[in-house]
Each structure stands twice: as C-alpha cells, then as structure tokens.
Amino acid sequence: MPASDIDRLQRSFYARNTLTVAREMLGQRLVRKLGAHRIAGRIVEVEAYVGEGDTACHAARGRTARNAVMFGPAGHAYVYFIYGMHHCFNVVTEQEGYAAAVLVRALEPLEGLGSMRRHRGGRDGVELTNGPAKLCSALAIDRALNGADLVTSEEAWLERDALVGESDIAEGPRIGVHGDERAQTVPWRFWVAGNPYVSGR
DNA sequence: CTCTCGATGCGCT
DNA sequence: GCGCATCGAGAGA
Numbered sequence: 330m331p332a333s334d335i336d337r338l339q340r341s342f343y344a345r346n347t348l349t350v351a352r353e354m355l356g357q358r359l360v361r362k363l364g365a366h367r368i369a370g371r372i373v374e375v376e377a378y379v380g381e382g383d384t385a386c387h388a389a390r391g392r393t394a395r396n397a398v399m400f401g402p403a404g405h406a407y408v409y410f411i412y413g414m415h416h417c418f419n420v421v422t423e424q425e426g427y428a429a430a431v432l433v434r435a436l437e438p439l440e441g442l443g444s445m446r447r448h449r450g451g452r453d454g455v456e457l458t459n460g461p462a463k464l465c466s467a468l469a470i471d472r473a474l475n476g477a478d479l480v481t482s483e484e485a486w487l488e489r490d491a492l493v494g495e496s497d498i499a500e501g502p503r504i505g506v507h508g509d510e511r512a513q514t515v516p517w518r519f520w521v522a523g524n525p526y527v528s529g530r
Numbered sequence: 531c532t533c534t535c536g537a538t539g540c541g542c543t
Numbered sequence: 544g545c546g547c548a549t550c551g552a553g554a555g556a
Contacts, residue, residue, distance in 0.1 A: 376548070385548070395541060413538030415549050432548060462549050505548055 336488040340480050343403035347422040347429040351377040351519050354420070354431055356493040358439065361468040361485050368444050368468050370436030370458055371490060374520040374527045376503045378419070379429045384508030388428030398476045399428040406485060408465075408475040415462035416471050420479065420487070434461045434504070434518070436468075437526045444469075460528045497522050504528070 338357065343350060360369040378386040378399075387396040387409070398407045399421055407419040407430045419430035436458040438445055445457045445467040458464040465471070470485070479486045499522040502514055520527045 378548075387548080390542085393542075409548085410539070410541095411547060412549050413540075413547090417548060419548090434548085460549070503548070507547075 336490075337480070338404075338487040338489060340402075340404045342487075343420060343422050343479075344424060345403075345422065347377045347379045347431060348517065350420070350422045351375045351431045351517070352498055353492075354433070354487070355498060355519060355521055356491040358488040358490040359418075359433060359436060359464075359468070359485070360440075360488055361470065362483060363444070363469060366441060366444065368441030369488075370438045370440075370464065370468075372433055372435075372487075373437050373524040374433075374435035374518070376432040376434055376519075377429070377517040378432065379517070380423075381428055383512060385503060385506035385512035386428065386430075386508075389508065392428070396428065399430050401425060401476075404478060404480045406474050406477045406479055406482075408470060408472055410472055411462070416465040417461045418465050418468075418470050418474075432461060433464065435459050435520070435524075435526050435528050436464045437524060438467070455526050459526050493521055 354372050354375050357372050381388050388399050402425045403422050405421045419432045421430050423429045448467050458467050500516040500519050503518045
C-alpha cells in the first residue's frame with residue numbers, strides 16, 4: 330500500500346453526519362495525483378448539502394442521472410459541471426441512500442504550485458484556489474472524477490492534516506444558492522476564520 | 531473599491 | 544427553453 334495511505338481518510342470519516350464531516354474537513358489535505366506528480370491544498374472553506382429536504386441540494390427533487398452519486402456510499406467524489414464552463418468538487422457523506430455531500434469551496438495551496446499556476450492560466454496567490462471552480466481548475470478536476478472512490482482512488486483523496494479548533498471555525502449562509510428561505514439562511518458554510526484563501530463576499 | 535453582465539454546456543421541465 | 548452550489552472583464556465612483 331502506498332505510503333500516503335497511512336494518512337488517507339477512510340470510509341468511517343465520511344459516513345457520518347454531514348455537518349460534522351464538513352467541519353472536520355477543514356484543515357485536511359485534498360490531494361490530486363497526476364501521474365507521479367502531486368497537487369494538494371489544505372481545505373479552508375466548505376458547504377454542506379444535506380438530503381432531499383434541503384432545497385438547495387441537487388437531490389432536492391429526487392434521484393436523477395446527474396445526482397446519483399450523492400445517493401451512493403460515502404467517500405466518493407461528486408463532481409458536476411456548472412454554468413457551461415466550471416466544475417465543482419464534493420465529497421459524499423452519510424449512509425448509502427441518503428443524498429448528502431460537502432462542497433469544497435477553497436484551498437490553501439501546499440504542493441504543486443507550479444502546476445496550479447499553469448492550470449489557472451498564470452494566475453497566482455489567492456486567485457489559484459479561492460473558489461470552488463478555481464480549485465477544480467488548479468487541481469485539474471473534471472467530470473472524469475465524478476463517482477471516484479476517495480478511499481481507494483489513486484487519482485484523488487483526502488489526507489489527515491491539521492485539525493482546526495472550534496474557535497477557529499467561522500460559519501454563515503451558503504453562497505449562491507437558490508432554494509427556499511431556509512436553504513438560503515441556514516449556516517451550513519464553514520471556513521477557517523481569517524484564512525486569506527477563503528472565497529470572497 | 532463596487533457593481534453589472536456575458537460566457538457557455540447541459541440536465542431537467 | 545430555462546436556469547444554474549461561478550468567474551472574470553469592464554465600467555464607474
């Protein structure tokens with residue numbers, strides 16, 4: 330087994346309450362492997378999408394071909410294509426049959442900065458990964474990764490890294506959602522307070 | 531700095 | 544056809 334598996338997050342991490350997983354994902358390392366090359370960053374901002382009762386969740390209107398991965402087992406990647414040009418990366422949570430996931434909204438770059446700059450058209454600094462579509466671009470994540478099992482994949486996974494204390498976690502309403510009143514106000518966006526890589530607004 | 535708006539593919543109604 | 548879990552360029556203050 331690869332040395333990296335020592336720190337890889339296992340199924341038991343993901344197969345829990347989505348809000349708990351979302352909070353604990355802060356500080357962990359998202360790793361993308363392209364050939365022998367690693368690109369990675371610390372997760373500093375996430376959003377939880379919790380079940381068919383959450384009208385901002387893609388699964389709110391039931392299972393479709395697009396959102397099927399969210400209904401599957403925890404620990405798989407849910408990657409979707411949006412606005413005709415962007416991708417967003419999520420991690421599936423909870424038990425099989427319960428549609429929920431955590432969207433990764435921002436990373437602090439740690440490995441493969443040169444690759445990130447290239448993938449981002451020469452942009453640098455916070456512009457590398459301070460948004461859900463930006464980090465997918467930087468890490469070369471697209472729909473080819475949709476459904477990938479992050480517990481066993483050699484292409485992408487999460488590694489145990491720094492834990493973020495409760496006092497350093499900020500929370501607020503999710504960004505850009507179009508569900509009902511509750512969906513737009515419930516504080517299911519979590520970020521590392523003061524981290525410069527957190528997305529704007 | 532803030533605000534507005536176009537890009538652009540596709541899943542779903 | 545409509546609308547989207549976004550981004551970045553451009554205009555104006």
